[in-house]
Amino acid sequence: EPEVTQTPSHQVTQMGQEVILRCVPISNHLYFYWYRQILGQKVEFLVSFYNNEISEKSEIFDDQFSVERPDGSNFTLKIRSTKLEDSAMYFCASSVDSSSYNEQFFGPGTRLTVL
């Protein structure tokens, strides 16, 4: 069964450093998403991406964040100048399209720890 993969599984960084979280969506999917989940809190939408551009973003997704699809398979989330409060689980998801009931498949997540 095809699945979304994410690397690394755990990233530790110093405050102020830049991190890049990587995702490989399911190969025939066209829509890509990033979510984050701070420990003990709810899953929060960050951004959706289609046709090489952002289609929706939340109030969390400020200038500190950027997304990119650098090649035909990877989808990345870059966090510039990380803050302590960026520590969270970051989930990538993908879907075939964005129609109402189209399932978003989640990757296993990257746990980001900012020290």
Add this chain to the structure above:
Amino acid sequence: RKEVEQDPGPFNVPEGATVAFNCTYSNSASQSFFWYRQDCRKEPKLLMSVYSSGNEDGRFTAQLNRASQYISLLIRDSKLSDSATYLCAVKGDDMRFGAGTRLTVKP
């Protein structure tokens, strides 16, 4: 008011019990509704979509009440393996999740 609100629980039930979870949402323009299951430190996995007419998948039944902006999930004959956190998700322009309801099924 929170966008998607759930009772956090925990719900502790014996095997075989029937348990129901509720979820309310604030955005009346929401288009689609889902229940996800999340195991500890794992990713959310889609349990079922929630349709206007209600829908059933084995032991799981989901209901939607658009007028009251409310969705529910009923689990019948609960199993030990049903122990998890159940997330309500509501999709408008983007997907918004509730904080989840924790279920523990005990022998």
